[in-house]
Amino acid sequence: MNDRFKPAxxxxxxxxYDSAKLIPxxxxxxxxxxxxxxxxxxxxxxxxxxxxxKVFGVATFFAHFATSPKGKHIIKVCNGTACHxxxxxxxxxxxxxxxxxxxxxxxxxxxxxxxxCVSCLGACGLAPVMVVDDxxxxxxxxxxxxxxxxxxxxxxxxHGN
Amino acid sequence: xxxxxxxxxxxxxxxIEGERNLLELIRKANFNIVTFxxxxxxxxYGACRLCLVEVEGMGIVASCTVAPRPGMKVRVNxxxxxxxxxxxxxxxxxxxxxxxTLCSKSGxxxxxKLAKDMDVTEIRFKSKKLDSHKDATSAALVRDHSKCxxxxxxxxxxxxxQGIGAIDFAFRGFRAKIATAFNKxxxxxxxxxSCGQCARVCPTGALMPNSSEIEEVFKAIxxxxxxxxxHIAPAVRVGLGEIFGLPQGKNIDGKIxxxxxxxxxxxxxxxxxxxxxxxxxxxxxxxxxxxxxxNLPQLTSCCPAWVNYVEKFTPEFxxxxxxxxxxxxxxxxxxxxxxxxxxxxxxxxxVVAVMPCSAKKSECKREEFYVDGNPDTDYVVTTVxxxxxxxxxxxxxxxxxxxxxxxxxxxxxxxxVIFGASGGVMEAALRYALAELDPEGARSVKFTSLRENSTFxxxxxxxxxxxxxxxxxxxxxxxxxxxxxxxxxxxKYDFIEVMxxxxxxxxGAGQPQxxxxxxxxxxxxxxxxxxxxxxxxxxxNSGVMALYGRVLDKIGGKKAHQLLHTHYTxxxxxxxx
Numbered sequence: 001m002n003d004r005f006k007p008a009x010x011x012x013x014x015x016x017y018d019s020a021k022l023i024p025x026x027x028x029x030x031x032x033x034x035x036x037x038x039x040x041x042x043x044x045x046x047x048x049x050x051x052x053x054k055v056f057g058v059a060t061f062f063a064h065f066a067t068s069p070k071g072k073h074i075i076k077v078c079n080g081t082a083c084h085x086x087x088x089x090x091x092x093x094x095x096x097x098x099x100x101x102x103x104x105x106x107x108x109x110x111x112x113x114x115x116x117c118v119s120c121l122g123a124c125g126l127a128p129v130m131v132v133d134d135x136x137x138x139x140x141x142x143x144x145x146x147x148x149x150x151x152x153x154x155x156x157x158x159h160g161n
Numbered sequence: 162x163x164x165x166x167x168x169x170x171x172x173x174x175x176x177i178e179g180e181r182n183l184l185e186l187i188r189k190a191n192f193n194i195v196t197f198x199x200x201x202x203x204x205x206y207g208a209c210r211l212c213l214v215e216v217e218g219m220g221i222v223a224s225c226t227v228a229p230r231p232g233m234k235v236r237v238n239x240x241x242x243x244x245x246x247x248x249x250x251x252x253x254x255x256x257x258x259x260x261x262t263l264c265s266k267s268g269x270x271x272x273x274k275l276a277k278d279m280d281v282t283e284i285r286f287k288s289k290k291l292d293s294h295k296d297a298t299s300a301a302l303v304r305d306h307s308k309c310x311x312x313x314x315x316x317x318x319x320x321x322x323q324g325i326g327a328i329d330f331a332f333r334g335f336r337a338k339i340a341t342a343f344n345k346x347x348x349x350x351x352x353x354x355s356c357g358q359c360a361r362v363c364p365t366g367a368l369m370p371n372s373s374e375i376e377e378v379f380k381a382i383x384x385x386x387x388x389x390x391x392h393i394a395p396a397v398r399v400g401l402g403e404i405f406g407l408p409q410g411k412n413i414d415g416k417i418x419x420x421x422x423x424x425x426x427x428x429x430x431x432x433x434x435x436x437x438x439x440x441x442x443x444x445x446x447x448x449x450x451x452x453x454x455x456n457l458p459q460l461t462s463c464c465p466a467w468v469n470y471v472e473k474f475t476p477e478f479x480x481x482x483x484x485x486x487x488x489x490x491x492x493x494x495x496x497x498x499x500x501x502x503x504x505x506x507x508x509x510x511x512v513v514a515v516m517p518c519s520a521k522k523s524e525c526k527r528e529e530f531y532v533d534g535n536p537d538t539d540y541v542v543t544t545v546x547x548x549x550x551x552x553x554x555x556x557x558x559x560x561x562x563x564x565x566x567x568x569x570x571x572x573x574x575x576x577x578v579i580f581g582a583s584g585g586v587m588e589a590a591l592r593y594a595l596a597e598l599d600p601e602g603a604r605s606v607k608f609t610s611l612r613e614n615s616t617f618x619x620x621x622x623x624x625x626x627x628x629x630x631x632x633x634x635x636x637x638x639x640x641x642x643x644x645x646x647x648x649x650x651x652x653k654y655d656f657i658e659v660m661x662x663x664x665x666x667x668x669g670a671g672q673p674q675x676x677x678x679x680x681x682x683x684x685x686x687x688x689x690x691x692x693x694x695x696x697x698x699x700x701x702n703s704g705v706m707a708l709y710g711r712v713l714d715k716i717g718g719k720k721a722h723q724l725l726h727t728h729y730t731x732x733x734x735x736x737x738x
Contacts, residue, residue, distance in 0.1 A: 057329040
């Protein structure tokens with residue numbers, strides 16, 4: 001077997017090849033591969049003896065699953081009730097503009113950033129909230145959001161050369 | 162004591178007689194509620210919300226999802242129900258492109274029928290942004306998402322009856338759609354076998370057999386440099402009539418022959434001729450395998466969706482498939498070889514097959530069926546496609562006088578004609594084989610059990626001290642189960658007929674749309690009726706036997722193998738293996 005499929009095989013083993021556990025299996029697969037690649041989903045379907053269309057249906061139903069590669073840096077902006085009221089929409093717009101994301105596009109052309117709009121991060125007291133690579137920033141403004149992105153870009157440039 | 166096992170529907174008592182749900186009972190009471198997602202051959206889904214009724218004490222329910230209980234009082238047309246039904250219909254209409262005059266399904270569309278019945282003249286809701294992408298990449302089927310109302314019938318038949326799941330719901334909310342795995346075009350789907358049963362149960366024009374060839378066929382007919390031969394499959398003659406107001410299942414081969422000449426075809430042949438030819442080769446092949454005990458059970462190979470299935474999902478059974486081509490793919494090369502023999506050029510003859518099937522459209526495009534870039538069968542038109550051609554040409558089919566098929570490919574036996582019904586190919590093959598094994602006793606064997614309206618039939622035939630065990634299955638999920646049982650050693654057979662469509666070709670995706678078993682039964686009866694008027698077994702087809710003398714040489718011989726047999730390819734997905 002191709003090495004690429006070994007992590008998926010292990011996850012299937014851990015879940016007893018039980019097709020009823022498709023969602024937890026896909027969660028683990030996404031952890032291992034950062035997203036759900038087509039060949040891995042096909043492999044999972046064949047091993048679980050369910051149709052690949054079913055796996056694809058589940059993968060595209062839940063916002064949590066990504067079927068295309070994510071960027072190196074993940075920016076999450078909360079758009080839950082509290083964050084929304086405190087102005088997260090303006091933050092999201094600024095981030096989209098700054099990253100030059102077109103309609104329906106969540107990952108930048110250079111695969112450096114992925115923007116995820118999430119429903120609640122459980123930090124409503126800090127609303128509006130933005131998370132950059134697992135670091136939580138509270139009471140964010142459009143200007144601050146742009147600064148955090150610039151910081152990442154700068155750090156990348158420093159590392160890159 | 163009066164029978165208390167009844168439900169009151171709009172004040173009328175209706176006895177409960179084993180109906181599975183309230184909707185069936187309501188329809189029995191002659192309230193013909195139009196629904197989209199309810200299909201008698203599929204599991205209950207309860208999505209379209211058009212079967213809403215009011216049940217006293219329960220409130221408003223989807224009647225397809227409620228079991229009838231004695232004493233229920235049901236309102237079908239209360240003010241509230243009427244209002245809800247209209248809102249639901251308007252929401253469905255607002256969700257897509259339902260411009261009926263520009264749709265091939267017009268006249269046969271449930272959504273259109275309901276809108277007309279309810280006299281919907283305006284839609285109060287704003288339309289969502291349409292997915293206007295049309296997928297015509299599959300030779301067999303065309304998808305138009307803008308006409309899809311997400312009833313899920315296609316998803317369920319592909320899963321429940323075919324056991325494949327080539328399509329499923331994907332995405333969410335307004336973006337929800339029916340998609341193949343990874344949202345590929347249907348022509349690129351690894352799973353789709355082109356059987357078209359999804360199109361057979363689609364209530365709108367969202368999924369239909371690909372009809373793009375019709376234009377090409379008209380052009381070929383009008384091209385003075387080409388001669389055009391056409392042949393019609395057995396199931397077509399018992400399927401076409403109902404579109405022209407003739408009784409369902411009535412065999413109208415004579416009228417069809419006349420209409421085809423009026424359309425301008427130069428040679429009008431009968432695919433049943435080639436069905437006899439298929440039997441001669443396939444039964445000969447079976448007898449050889451049976452005597453040697455190799456590659457048994459032999460699996461029939463005339464259903465192209467079944468061949469696709471074996472190649473894609475159970476390639477370990479490829480050696481079991483008969484190598485004899487399907488009647489359509491025998492007819493093409495034989496007509497062309499005959500034309501060449503009489504001094505014509507192969508590329509000047511266009512062969513058109515009229516089939517009850519969508520998968521036949523992809524079968525004729527398989528590369529092994531081309532000779533120097535020229536296909537054995539140029540175009541496949543469905544039964545419904547032929548109806549369109551006849552209508553466009555203004556031909557009054559119902560009032561035509563019967564005509565005969567042209568020779569030399571117009572002769573047939575009953576064995577060739579019954580190919581169109583599930584069990585027919587097996588019966589035809591056994592008629593041939595038994596006559597070879599035991600000429601005396603063969604005629605006394607009856608095949609009643611193979612003609613039943615069942616998707617799984619079996620029979621053990623004894624000839625002298627020989628026993629032949631046969632099975633007949635239709636629906637690919639049934640076929641898969643049978644193969645799994647054979648692999649597990651639970652069952653043993655010598656010969657198996659498989660048809661992808663439940664009931665056989667009479668129920669193909671190219672036939673006029675229907676629900677339930679009554680249409681299948683009537684169409685099959687039309688074929689078995691013609692059988693009684695014809696010679697019994699394929700050996701008795703004088704045209705076929707003459708062809709061996711003239712072109713093919715020996716039965717099962719080298720020349721016959723070259724023209725009449727094929728090979729298969731393992732196409733199983735082994736990602737990661």
